[in-house]
Amino acid sequence: AQSVTQPDIHITVSEGASLELRCNYSYGATPYLFWYVQSPGQGLQLLLKYFSGDTLVQGIKGFEAEFKRSQSSFNLRKPSVHWSDAAEYFCAVGALNTGNQFYFGTGTSLTVIP
């Protein structure tokens, strides 16, 4: 069955520290992978996506993610976190050739402390 797992429900990091948010997926087809961010009271904003090609993708706000097929992972990283990065982060997986069902993880809540 298709699924997306975000093992960390909540993460706290200090401002300026590095960040890695984990995402693991189970998908029968070649996956398309996404990271979205949801700030309090806001809609979901696309951070980055992976369709094919270079497995390290760059997104907005200084985020990047690496697709590792062997580990079925698509972890999100940022070298230096800013206080404005505090938000909920969702990983999602979908595929063109199996319909348009998208699967979202349950989210990771990020707190940034001064």
Place this chain on the structure above:
Amino acid sequence: GAGVSQSPSNKVTEKGKDVELRCDPISGHTALYWYRQRLGQGLEFLIYFQGNSAPDKSGLPSDRFSAERTGESVSTLTIQRTQQEDSAVYLCASSLGRLAGDETQYFGPGTRLLVL
């Protein structure tokens, strides 16, 4: 408009009443999705439209939920005889769709539904 819009932004209703939620997708986007997000939880897929047909209705939680779409534009999600457990944020997203080879979904701000 430039993005996906949803109305109303907030809706308070009494248990047992019907509600209609509206979504205006990005112009030219053939695919449209509805999700439900309960407080503190992830996104729950409800239904997907390609054009005005809905090949995947698997996520609709009960027969009280229905959705329709006019052509490749506006969609409405209707919840009949609302229950308190229907309280959630209902998110709409649109994408260029399968034929365009880009499944990236762009989300609206959501409708916050509270059933008293």
